[in-house]
Amino acid sequence: MAERTLPPGLDEAGFDRAINALRQTxxxxxxxxxxxxxxxxxxxxxxxxGLDHAASAAVAPESxxxxxxxxxxxNEHRLPLWPVARGKNLGYGAAAPVLAGSAVLDMTRMNKILDVDERFAYATLEPGVGFYQFHEHLTNNDIPLWMSVPxxxxxxxxxxxxxxxxxxxxxxxxxxxxCGLEVVTPTGELVRTGMGAMEGxxxxxxxxxxxGPSWDQMFAQSNLGVVxxxxxxxxPEPEMTAHTQVNLPEMEDIEWAMDILADLRLRGVIEHNVVFGNYLHDASAFTTRADWYDGEGPIPDEVAEKIQETYNVGWWTFHLSLFGDGSIVEAKQKIVSDAFEPRLGKKLEWRHWRKGQPREPFxxxxxxxxxxxxxVVNWMGGRGGHIGFSPVLPPSGELAYDAFLRRKRRFEEAGLDYYSSFTVGHRHIANVNMILYNRDDADMVRRxxxxxxxxxxxxxEEGYGEYRTHIEYMDPVAETYDFNNxxxxxxxxxxKDALDPNGIIAPGRGGVWPARLRDGRKG
Amino acid sequence: MTVRAFVPFLACAVLALAACGDKETSEPVAEPEEMSVLAETASTAETQAEPNNTSGDAHGAELTKVSSQAAAAEQAKGVFKRAAQGDAEAVYLANCQYCHIQLGPGTITLSRRLGPEEALLANRTDLTEGYVKTVVRNGLNTMPALTRVEVSDEELELIAAYLTRNNNSGEE
Structure with a gap:
């Protein structure tokens, strides 16, 4: 299917020498x-x-x-490497490199759970450890620690x-x-960040x-090392949790509800990221667009209402959870109920879980x-895909409503269904605008x-930038971070040039190119 | 513009699959009569479903819960630990349970394409080893291809053998 794409600066013979050297090693x-x-x-x-981001090979270390x-x-052969942990960064390029011809450094086989400390509530993991594998380890060993999963x-x-x-x-x-990384630098040295920099x-x-200086974030979304x-x-497993679902019937409701939610997040009443999403979430998880509507253009309002009825969701819906000791959860539940119920005009319905019961809502x-x-990738039919445009906003109802109207209008102009989350963090909103498309529809891909x-x-233009993006858009997104030229x-x-003089690690990741490849990056 | 009756049907059908999955956790091979019950349940659900069903049966949060429980039930049996020891069923689950589990994306997609009775991959009797290997390495529709790093050729042999274990003839 795919012709071999070689990295810049390597001809067939040079590339083969690099691969042979890896095999010998x-x-x-x-x-x-x-x-x-x-x-x-x-x-x-x-x-x-996807051939514009095709890898030339892959290499899978075990140590x-x-x-x-x-x-x-x-370094010796000038072979660019694209490190991935398990390569499941779906929606952002998965395991594919920015630079076609890079060899994927696939860490999947480095999947050891090195340590789980129950008392101090941490784990030491290799990058190939997956969420399912880790969940199995925790539950099968009755370790009372909870993961957080995406x-x-x-x-x-x-x-x-x-x-x-x-x-x-x-x-x-x-x-x-x-809390502390072990990293192979672009020249092959091994370093530990944080307190691990001291032996023992x-x-x-x-x-x-x-x-002194702390470098951990230097290795996040970066091309400066291999973790x-x-x-x-x-x-730690909480004593109790409480959960409720909030449905908002009108699209304008985001303005007042976001302000309440943001205040509860800021004050620590609600401690988790809240997915404040539109009605399409459940429908796209369980059905396809063709099950609801077979016309052109965005879904009409009548169909949107039908979806909301079917899944018992509002135009917007979000779920809230409270975690902790029983008295704290109960107190917080009252605060949350008092904040929302007057505007909703009805009582929130809470579900509870207590330690010792089967985990709920599971x-x-x-x-x-x-x-x-x-x-959701099946929503449009064909070989589907999704890509999220996710600018970071202040946690303001007014700004969220304004951003919602602007993004929704653009989706409608493109003839695509508006799927959105305003994910509310501690002090920000990550506004994920998810485009669902059919890869086999050239016109839809173009749109x-x-x-x-x-x-x-x-x-x-509005003063927002993305927190994370697909490999296809790393250059233009990096370009928007333009303070002081x-x-x-x-x-x-x-x-990059100081740590990776040969430009080996993930050229183009985050829009950062090594000197030897910088001139051609726009092309 | 038509809202098709398929929607409540699918929701109920996948719930029926979830119920079937509970059986599977203790008895991996579904008996023919179980499949008949499943089909009947799905069929009954189709005819009884109200167009405006908001009773909660079709509620996304409930379906989501079932999806998580199905995978966790397998993990409780030590899938990854057994897979490392070469157990074919565990190798299959460790690599495929993400999607091919009750209410996983693969199961929902197969239910749509082939009907609920064919949706759970582990219960199929019509797959060939060659077909399994081709799909794993090339992907199918929205299913991503799996690399040889993630699923080695040796592991793929075990997966293919597992998914064809119930075939009548077994040959490709």
Missing amino acids: LGEGKVFATELDRNTYIDPYALGD VEEVQAIVRVA ANGWGSVIGNALERGIGYTPYGDHTSKL NKSWAHYPYSF TKANMWMM SIAVGVPMVLPLN TKELFTQMIADAR HALMRLNETV
């Missing part, structure tokens, strides 16, 4: 360079055939020493945290729960900053992994691309 079973191998690394949700060896060989639980615990992914328990800001230090997983293990803080709300939300590009420009990019490039 690692052994045959850890280097994957057949046509079939290359095809399996193509982004399954690509906007088009830290092998990671170091791979990086050294890559909507797609297929991926890596550490990989998700390094992407600044989120979950829906009070520990849902995953990147902030990392007993506080590596307890205090994140160490002495080989990390400590992750975990939530979903990502309480740290149980699943991948059900991936089903999706145009819509995404338009939203980048619109948001920049792109001073941050100059800093990033300076650091």
Whole structure:
């Protein structure tokens, strides 16, 4: 299917020498360079055939020493590597590299759960450990610690945290729960951040900053190293939880409800990321668009109402959870009810769980992994995909309503269904505008691309930038961070060139290119 | 513009699948009569479903809960631990349970394409080893391809053998 795409600066002979050197270093079973191998690394949700981000090969280490060896060989042969944890960054490019011809450094086989400390509530994991594997380990060993899991639980615990992914328990800001990394640098050196920088230090997983400069976030969404293990803080099992669903019938309701919600988040009454989503969420998880409507253009209002009736959701719906000791949960429940019920005109219905009972509601709300939300890719029919445009907003109802109207209008202009979440963090909103498309419909792919590009420009004009993006859009999104004539990019490039003089690790990730590839990046 | 009766049917059908899955957790191979019950349940659900069903049966949150429980029930049996020891069923589950479990995306998609009785991959009797390997390495529709790093060729042999274990003839 895919012709072999070579990385810039390497001809066939040079590339083959690099692959052979990797085979000699690692052994045959850890280097994957057949046509079939290359095809399996193509982004399954690509906007088009995905060949513009095709990998040339993959290499799968099983130890830290092998990671170091791979990086050294890559330096010697100028072979760009694209590190992935488990390669399940679906909607952002999955395992595919920004730079076509890069070899995927696939960490899937480094999947050891190195330590779980019940008393101090942390785990030390390799990047190949997946959420399901970790959940099995915790539950089968009766470890009273809860994970926080994202909507797609297929991926890596550490990989998700390094992407600044989120979950829906009070520990849902995953990147902030990392406490000490072990990293192979672009030249093959091994470093530990935080207190782990001291040999034998007993506080590596307890205090994140160490002495002097702290570098952990330098390795998040970055191309400055390969993380080989990390400590992750975990939530002690609470004594009790309470859960409720809030349906808002009108699209205008976002303005007042967001202000209440933001205040409850800011004051710590609600401690988890709240997905404030429109009516399409459940319908797209369980059905396809054709089940509801077979016309052109966005879904009409009548159909939207039908969907809301069927799934008992509002135009907007969100779920709230409270965690902790019983008296705290009960007190918070009263605060939340008092805040919302006067505007809703009805009582909130709460469900409760107490320690010792089967976990309820048994979903990502309480740290149980699943991948059900991936089903949204079937919404448009054909080989589906999704891509999210996710600018960060202040937690303001007025600004959220304004952003909603602007984004919805753009979706309608593109003839695509508006699917959105205003995910409410502690002090911000990540406004995920999810475009669902059919990869086999060239016109729909074109409209999706145009819509995404338009939203980048619109948001920049409004003073917003994305928190994370698809490999296709890393350059234009990085371009929007333009203070002082792109001073941050100059800093990033300076650091990149200092740490990665041969430009080996993930060229183009985050819009940061090494010197030797910088000139051609726009092309 | 037509809102099709399929919608409440699908919701009930997938709930029926979930019920079937409860049986599967203790008895991996569904007996023919169980499948008949499943089909009948789904069929009954179709005829009895009210167009404006908001009783909660079709509620997304409830369906979501079932989806999580199904996978967790498998994990409780030590899927990843057994897979590391070469147990074919566990190798299948460790790599495929994400989607091919009760109410997983793969099951919902197969229910739509082939009907609820064919939706649970582990219960199929018509798959060939060659077909399983082709789909795993190439993907199918919205199913992503799986790499040889994630599922080795040896593991794929075990998965293919597991998914064809109930075939009458077994040959490709």
